[in-house]
Amino acid sequence: MQKQAKGGFEVKRTPQDALDAGDGAQIGHVRFDKRFHGALDATSVVHMLAVGTDVPGSAAYVAIERIAGTLDGRSGIFLAQHNGTLDRGQATLSLTVVPDSGTGELASLRGRMAIDIVDGAHFYTFDYELPDPAADRD
Template structure:
């Protein structure tokens, strides 16, 4: 597995909510990202998020399309986000959707970690490109 790290800029846009029944509503947001570093790409994310009556407990799911270059290889790929906040303790699984990569990134598999430090967003992307 190879690993790349860098920073990204993100802009959040509310898209309205979705009725989940029983008075529950999922927020829908679009995020536009610009990745810097070995991953030089744009990302468009659509996210559904829910909160609970307990402070610090929530969840989100999202799909993202990332388009650009990764270590100089050009292409695009999809990622799936699954995030949970359990009474303030966050967990995030962010994985490349199998067989979603195009161009020179075809065969891409991997996982990404996102860290937010003093308001800045950072990524760590562990990946491999399988042949055939």
């Protein structure tokens, strides 16, 4: 059954050493520590790799996020994959749960998350599927 969780989160950004992409090109590397509130009550660590182009407003990033806490009261850990593109100022983001990465009560978790930033505040909308634990007892 499809469910939705919404809430806010805080982010702490910590730049890391850039990575060598060859021929003097650099890939930016940033660590983010997040604290989610609401139906997703969790902390996470994100490692992001980012590149820009010579065209203003065009860039891309990929990231892996490890999220630990509770989702609607069910505890566990799961991984998320980020794939973001900025195409001449037009942003797209795909943020999905890594298949079969859920542990504990979050085993079998599937889903996609959207992130919105409004006046500097961060918000998430998490559309997910998680088997009903009562169905396992039947």
